[in-house]
Amino acid sequence: MHRANAGRxxxxxxxxxxxxxxxxxxxxDLIREYHDALAAAGGNARFELxxxxPGDGHLQRLSPERWRAIADQFLASLDRE
Known part of the structure; x- marks a missing residue:
């Protein structure tokens, strides 16, 4: 059911x-499947592995040094109006 709704x-x-x-x-594999479904439905998402x-990757928000540069680059790439 979750996969069917991933691109909704x-x-x-x-x-x-x-x-x-x-x-x-x-x-x-599951997260990539969601990402693919979103893209197939017309969504625009960049996937970064x-x-x-450290520890449980589900708590990555506690390790901004691992993702801050990626997030900064992504935000800088957005159009400013």
Whole structure:
């Protein structure tokens, strides 16, 4: 059911998907499947795989040094109006 709805409501707003390879709750294949479904539905998302997140990768928000440069680059790439 989740996979069937992954692309539902795909917005044109650019998204940044940060995924840690040691996430204990979600396997990489599942997240990539969601990303592919979103893209197939017309969504615009950049997928970034993070390595070396300490402990449980699901808590990557606690390790901004692992993703800050990626997020800064993504935000800088957005059009300013």
């Amino acid at each position: 409501g795909a917005a044109k707003v650019p998204q940044l998907w940060l995924y840690a390879d040691n996430d204990r709750l979600y396997k990489e 993070l390595h070396g997140v």
